[in-house]
Amino acid sequence: MRAKTPSESRTVMTDLVLPSETNPLNNLFGGELLARMDRAASISARRHSRRITVTASVNHVAFNRAVPLGSVVTVEAAVSRAFKTSMEIFIDVWIEDRFTGERTKANEAIYTFVAVDDTGKPTEVPELAPETDLEKERFAAALRRKQLSLVLAGKLKPSDATELKALFLD
């Protein structure tokens, strides 16, 4: 399988924040943003693997900035590393100033998707070839995040999490 670049899976979704999607402070409801990010990440995973893909885990979400009613929100997702059957997707969320159009980073998240066949069995995906410095940085840290996610899910013994041990013990 040919290795693919992050730009081949890059998915950009822009939409408004409507009244039905807000909390009592008139800011975007967290669950609505999670759903938007999941959709963009799912399309990214599909573009990378050209397979059916399912969300295996939400590894990290940081709601750093509230997103007010009426905002124009852009969710940008791209595969940051591919393993055997799973893919890490990095998602950046931007809001756009109404008058200047200037973009501000509001939130980010990291999801794991798995490519599956018609019976739901995990199936292999192409490798990822990062190009830019940021893509290389995200690629390098992804194995550590995968191991942490597997440890938290009870699927990997902490003693087998080599990358995590190196982080804390070296």
Ligand SMILES: CC(C)(COP(=O)(O)OP(=O)(O)OC[C@H]1O[C@@H](n2cnc3c(N)ncnc32)[C@H](O)[C@@H]1OP(=O)(O)O)[C@@H](O)C(=O)NCCC(=O)NCCS
């Ligand atoms: C995700 C799913 C396919 C994994 O199946 P599984 O039997 O655990 O398969 P495996 O153990 O072979 O894992 C498959 C890959 O997922 C990775 N994985 C599984 N759980 C993970 C987690 N919590 N965090 C990170 N990676 C995970 C494994 O490390 C493996 O990666 P690799 O092949 O790239 O090394 C299966 O659990 C599933 O179908 N879950 C439901 C998905 C779904 O419906 N999502 C929507 C929720 S509403």
